[in-house]
Amino acid sequence: xxxxxxxxxxxxxxxxxxxxxxxxxxxxxxxxxxxxxxxxxxxxxxxxxxxxxxxxxxxxxxxxxxxxxxxxxxxxxxxxxxxxxxxxxxxxxxxxxxxxxxxxxxxxxxxxxxxxxxxxxxxxxxxxxxxxxxxxxxxxxxxxxxxxxxxxxxxxxxxxxxxxxxxxxxxxxxxxxxxxxxxxxxxxxxxxxxxxxxxxxxxxxxxxxxxxxxxxxxxxxxxxxxxxxxxxxxxxxxxxxxx
Amino acid sequence: xxxxxxxxxxxxxxxxxxxxxxxxxxxxxxxxxxxxxxxxxxxxxxxxxxxxxxxxxxxxxxxxxxxxxxxxxxxxxxxxxxxxxxxxxxxxxxxxxxxxxxxxxxxxxxxxxxxxxxxxxxxxxxxxxxxxxxxxxxxxxxxxxxxxxxxxxxxxxxxxxxxxxxxxxxxxxxxxxxxxxxxxxxxxxxxxxxxxxxxxxxxxxxxxxxxxxxxxxxxxxxxxxxxxxxxxxxxxxx
Amino acid sequence: xxxxxxxxxxxxxxxxxxxxxxxxxxxxxxxxxxxxxxxxxxxxxxxxxxxxxxxxxxxxxxxxxxxxxxxxxxxxxxxxxxxxxxxxxxxxxxxxxxxxxxxxxxxxxxxxxxxxxxxxxxxxxxxxxxxxxxxxxxxxxxxxxxxxxxxxxxxxxxxxxxxxxxxxxxxxxxxxxxxxxxxxxxxxxxxxxxxxxxxxxxxxxxxxxxxxxxxxxxxxxxx
Numbered sequence: 121x122x123x124x125x126x127x128x129x130x131x132x133x134x135x136x137x138x139x140x141x142x143x144x145x146x147x148x149x150x151x152x153x154x155x156x157x158x159x160x161x162x163x164x165x166x167x168x169x170x171x172x173x174x175x176x177x178x179x180x181x182x183x184x185x186x187x188x189x190x191x192x193x194x195x196x197x198x199x200x201x202x203x204x205x206x207x208x209x210x211x212x213x214x215x216x217x218x219x220x221x222x223x224x225x226x227x228x229x230x231x232x233x234x235x236x237x238x239x240x241x242x243x244x245x246x247x248x249x250x251x252x253x254x255x256x257x258x259x260x261x262x263x264x265x266x267x268x269x270x271x272x273x274x275x276x277x278x279x280x281x282x283x284x285x286x287x288x289x290x291x292x293x294x295x296x297x298x299x300x301x302x303x304x305x306x307x308x309x310x311x312x313x314x315x316x317x318x319x320x321x322x323x324x325x326x327x328x329x330x331x332x333x334x335x336x337x338x339x340x341x342x343x344x345x346x347x348x349x350x351x352x353x354x355x356x357x358x359x360x361x362x363x
Numbered sequence: 364x365x366x367x368x369x370x371x372x373x374x375x376x377x378x379x380x381x382x383x384x385x386x387x388x389x390x391x392x393x394x395x396x397x398x399x400x401x402x403x404x405x406x407x408x409x410x411x412x413x414x415x416x417x418x419x420x421x422x423x424x425x426x427x428x429x430x431x432x433x434x435x436x437x438x439x440x441x442x443x444x445x446x447x448x449x450x451x452x453x454x455x456x457x458x459x460x461x462x463x464x465x466x467x468x469x470x471x472x473x474x475x476x477x478x479x480x481x482x483x484x485x486x487x488x489x490x491x492x493x494x495x496x497x498x499x500x501x502x503x504x505x506x507x508x509x510x511x512x513x514x515x516x517x518x519x520x521x522x523x524x525x526x527x528x529x530x531x532x533x534x535x536x537x538x539x540x541x542x543x544x545x546x547x548x549x550x551x552x553x554x555x556x557x558x559x560x561x562x563x564x565x566x567x568x569x570x571x572x573x574x575x576x577x578x579x580x581x582x583x584x585x586x587x588x589x590x591x592x593x594x595x596x597x598x599x600x601x
Numbered sequence: 602x603x604x605x606x607x608x609x610x611x612x613x614x615x616x617x618x619x620x621x622x623x624x625x626x627x628x629x630x631x632x633x634x635x636x637x638x639x640x641x642x643x644x645x646x647x648x649x650x651x652x653x654x655x656x657x658x659x660x661x662x663x664x665x666x667x668x669x670x671x672x673x674x675x676x677x678x679x680x681x682x683x684x685x686x687x688x689x690x691x692x693x694x695x696x697x698x699x700x701x702x703x704x705x706x707x708x709x710x711x712x713x714x715x716x717x718x719x720x721x722x723x724x725x726x727x728x729x730x731x732x733x734x735x736x737x738x739x740x741x742x743x744x745x746x747x748x749x750x751x752x753x754x755x756x757x758x759x760x761x762x763x764x765x766x767x768x769x770x771x772x773x774x775x776x777x778x779x780x781x782x783x784x785x786x787x788x789x790x791x792x793x794x795x796x797x798x799x800x801x802x803x804x805x806x807x808x809x810x811x812x813x814x815x816x817x818x819x820x821x822x823x824x
Contacts, residue, residue, distance in 0.1 A: 262766060279749070423823065444692060459623050471609075473604060
């Protein structure tokens with residue numbers, strides 16, 4: 121195999137093509153549902169529409185970080201580079217989703233809570249979750265040996281998931297949060313809650329499904345392929361240098 | 364090659380190690396008989412340390428198999444560990460402990476009875492000429508003294524196989540001579556020894572076993588003939 | 602053929618203790634840091650009598666966490682710099698036993714810092730921290746911190762940035778301990794009954810982390 125052919129891009133699998141189209145169309149569709157089809161909230165006004173991205177983006181991050189956890193366990197069990205690449209893709213996609221989650225929440229909080237940010241337990245734990253996965257990337261960049269990197273990052277990915285679980289369940293553990301719960305009973309201190317009317321549910325459910333499944337998997341798959349390309353580039357570089 | 368498979372203690376087959384995408388060892392095969400001495404020659408970066416780390420179980424092979432004393436790596440590493448002594452680049456000693464305490468600690472890790480370990484330490488410290496410094500902290504030792512103590516550490520548990528990674532580097536003439544003597548004793552006791560070096564001057568007497576590594580492959584495996592081998596070695600370097 | 606786990610753990614922990622009693626470099630470092638931290642906090646937060654009640658458990662735990670970070674970095678660097686980790690791995694001992702040995706040494710040193718801090722803060726801040734329940738909470742919290750800390754420090758000493766990476770890697774993952782320990786401590790200091798709930802949570806998390814560390818330690822020391 122010549123160097124050039126080795127680095128040639130492999131064609132995109134059909135399933136990925138379909139998923140990509142589905143993601144783009146689905147995102148456009150849920151935007152229409154959230155921005156147009158759903159009614160404007162009487163108390164909160166248009167800013168409430170952010171909710172249709174805010175909550176789904178957290179669950180998207182949940183899926184991605186969950187796949188990082190799975191990738192870590194599998195990479196340790198099978199010593200397989202593929203699972204490690206999946207874990208890395210999960211961290212990057214999940215981190216992007218988690219930042220979208222924080223950002224939309226912050227914009228919503230400005231008119232509703234009258235502040236961009238408050239050190240509420242749930243907000244704090246969400247921020248810590250982001251920092252944990254940012255730390256994952258920093259730690260990863262510091263390890264040169266590939267086998268060691270795979271092992272270390274798998275272990276870290278397993279522990280990092282604890283912060284995801286805390287963010288998810290902290291309302292049950294620390295009840296004094298002001299963060300509202302839309303599905304189920306809100307904590308008594310919650311501020312800015314609104315009712316899950318049939319209109320809200322209609323706009324929320326498709327968006328939630330999209331962010332929870334198709335979107336993270338599609339983006340992670342692309343990121344995975346990018347990592348493979350980077351690796352083959354390195355291999356070609358090495359070959360060119362040693363010849 | 365007098366490699367009768369019956370008395371083989373180290374059997375290496377198709378051994379490869381890849382660091383990420385960098386191959387460090389490729390398809391290495393050799394067999395050593397019990398009590399045999401082998402000199403592992405090669406330039407810096409030829410894979411000598413990697414091979415010794417693989418044999419000692421510190422590092423796991425990417426492909427191929429290693430059998431030591433009939434046990435397979437890495438699955439039966441625990442059984443192999445007790446039979447191996449390694450003298451690495453670094454001394455692997457604790458600076459804030461005395462020579463005697465260091466040996467006592469490693470004796471405990473190898474499950475040697477306390478009284479037995481004290482006796483062995485005494486003998487070994489005498490052998491390596493550190494008896495008078497037995498109760499001083501290792502941090503005050505010179506490079507040569509640390510090297511000698513680290514050899515005592517490596518043979519404290521009476522391993523069948525002794526692996527030495529560039530043990531002569533950084534030693535002065537007297538220290539090198541006392542190391543030679545220690546190795547001679549270890550051979551008399553029937554231990555199988557692999558000694559790696561990049562210096563031809565450290566070569567054993569003619570007729571001994573020599574392995575040359577070049578770019579992660581075995582370039583030569585046979586009896587040591589000074590003139591011929593030096594040529595081979597240079598050719599492998601080029 | 603394999604050295605018993607208990608013997609290994611004891612050998613490693615007592616080796617660390619012996620070396621430390623001789624050089625005292627780790628303990629003195631941690632103790633001086635802890636003292637400075639208390640002083641700095643009392644200036645920075647202008648801790649008057651009222652503010653103290655709220656802040657004192659936070660000050661205690663932040664100080665303990667950073668003191669343990671210092672100790673963990675040194676303790677694992679001592680193993681790694683001289684290649685001694687390899688020497689431990691060469692021996693026929695289980696990887697979990699190596700973890701427990703190192704972990705016990707680290708926890709012991711941090712407990713000693715705690716022993717120093719509690720009476721000192723009692724004297725300086727005029728609040729009684731020498732409470733049986735609080736000592737129990739401190740024991741459990743440090744136990745958990747040092748478990749995850751020993752695992753992470755073993756990883757970070759093998760990276761390029763070394764010391765700098767441990768706080769970044771450890772603080773977020775140690776948050777469950779910080780959260781529950783601070784709450785339990787505040788509960789005890791203010792006489793609230795809910796401290797028990799927090800203490801039980803703290804114990805639960807500590808046990809989960811310890812089990813995970815035992816299972817995963819082999820992967821961070823072997824190539």
